[in-house]
Amino acid sequence: MHAMQYEITLPADYDMGIIRNRVATKGHLLDDFPGLGAKAYLIRERGVDDSPVNQYAPFYLWNTPEGMNSFLWGPGFQGIVDDFGRPEVQHWTGLAFAEGSAASATTSSAAKSAIRRRMRIPARTHLGGLAEELALEADRLARQEGAICAATAIDPRTWEALHFSVWDHTAPKEPGDVFQVLHVSAPEQGLLTRGRQW
Template sequence: MHAMQYEITLPADYDMDVIRRRVATKGHLLDDFPGLGLKAYLIRERADGSPVNQYAPFYLWTAPEGMNAFLWGPGFQGIVQDFGRPDVQHWTGLSYEEGPAAAAAPRTMTRRRVRTDGSEKPADAVGRALEEHRSQAGAEGVVAAALAVDPRHWELLHVTFWAGDAPRPAGGEVYRVLHLSAPERHRLPRGRQW
């Protein structure tokens, strides 16, 4: 599993209905994309208390071939044409779990990025993160949760999809889910991925 996200920060007075219309008309185009576990079309808005207006799609890929086909194909080129080329963040998957509300459509997603302590063994940091991840995935209202790592920066990524309004994570962000494409969600490996 590979996690991927790019963030397009928009002007403070940007009409976010432009993004809503874009997702309403184009979101379905990835509903059957090979190799895509899920794509959440996400926004944050100043009107909701976010410090920025942002369009920030998040992806879980079942294999790198799907991610590569998207990045080098027409899907991502549409983003580049309309908004310029954003930095694409990516993480190696550590764990994925379905939550108690797995059958529901997610309304919100929380994201928390944590740099590991340089003096700690990487396996210890990942072990603690896995325990936290399993606990979070079992919380009421959770649709699904993923844990991933960027070993270049030793950054852990905690992502949780919620059926309703998400609790604000300490040191994290809350996004609205406008649409979820999940053609191969059933193929995302469950649990620890090594």
């Protein structure tokens, strides 16, 4: 599993209805994309859920690098580049994935919010122990009421750990950035490896 996200930060007075309309008219285009486990179309709005910015920030869980590459080098990502410029694409190697109690409701209408928490990994951290802790954290998040799914991952270039979870209600009081979910494309969510991935 590969996790991927890019963030498009928009002006403070930007009409987020433009992004909502973009997702409403184009979000379905990845509903059957090969190699894609799940894509959550995420936004943050300035002043909502403590967000300091307006932002469009889709988050992806890929089953295959070929699927991720097909998207990045294809018309989908080129549309983002054409409309907003080329964003930095963050990516992490997957450590664990867990379906939640609300997993059967993984539809655009069910998913309401997502939480992303990024943490720097201190230099003296025992990596094997940290990986185990992160896998347990995915399970802990997924066991909470209303959780659709949870994933954890690490970027070994910057040594950053990532927690990501999707919820069928307003985000619970967990640390991290809170996003609104506008749509979910999950053509191969059933193929995402459950549990730890090493």
